[in-house]
Amino acid sequence: xxxxxxxxxxxxxxxxxxxxxxxxxxxxxxxxxxxxxxxxxxxxxxxxxxxxxxxxxxxxxxxxxxxxxxxxxxxxxxxxxxxxxxxxxxxxxxxxxxxxxxxxxxxxxxxxxxxx
Amino acid sequence: xxxxxxxxxxxxxxxxxxxxxxxxxxxxxxxxxxxxxxxxxxxxxxxxxxxxxxxxxxxxxxxxxxxxxxxxxxxxxxxxxxxxxxxxxxxxxxxxxxxxxxxxxxxxx
Numbered sequence: 001x002x003x004x005x006x007x008x009x010x011x012x013x014x015x016x017x018x019x020x021x022x023x024x025x026x027x028x029x030x031x032x033x034x035x036x037x038x039x040x041x042x043x044x045x046x047x048x049x050x051x052x053x054x055x056x057x058x059x060x061x062x063x064x065x066x067x068x069x070x071x072x073x074x075x076x077x078x079x080x081x082x083x084x085x086x087x088x089x090x091x092x093x094x095x096x097x098x099x100x101x102x103x104x105x106x107x108x109x110x111x112x113x114x115x116x
Numbered sequence: 117x118x119x120x121x122x123x124x125x126x127x128x129x130x131x132x133x134x135x136x137x138x139x140x141x142x143x144x145x146x147x148x149x150x151x152x153x154x155x156x157x158x159x160x161x162x163x164x165x166x167x168x169x170x171x172x173x174x175x176x177x178x179x180x181x182x183x184x185x186x187x188x189x190x191x192x193x194x195x196x197x198x199x200x201x202x203x204x205x206x207x208x209x210x211x212x213x214x215x216x217x218x219x220x221x222x223x224x225x
Contacts, residue, residue: 042203042205042216042218045212090158090159103207104164107159109158
């Protein structure tokens, strides 16, 4: 069965360290997204990609970067982790845009990151 | 600005019916989504509305009024497993999803 997986599921790191969260999907979806979820906030978009070599900034992109070298993977890198980046991170994917667009997002299980 | 409003928390009784409301203000509109998220898990897709009216899917129904910027999710015959957060999200004119903070639904026996 097709799926979307994230790793690591839990990570504790120190302020200033570089951290990479992996996301791998076997749906063959064009679109991939990274969100963070914090109490009291809706899901907030960090970065997204509509295809290989395409990346775009979301509403909370400062301090994060992504690259898309193939269809399956969209790793999220925190260049220099800060305590404000302690959060649960969700990767998601969806089919390409079309006039008849279901918009259904398929989410990974989440990665809980703690920055001390 | 763009905004989605939904109640923070609701409580209902097993076997009853509950309606979770959502109002949205977006730059353009290309559909409204409901997702369910159990504690500690990923959101999962429940429904999608782009035209006015009611969409029924088993015990769950979703309603949309584009003119009022309003949607609701109706859950019937509530079961304990329906205890979860329900996330409302709207697509703006660029197909960017705007998310509400979610409604935590507590089901009591």
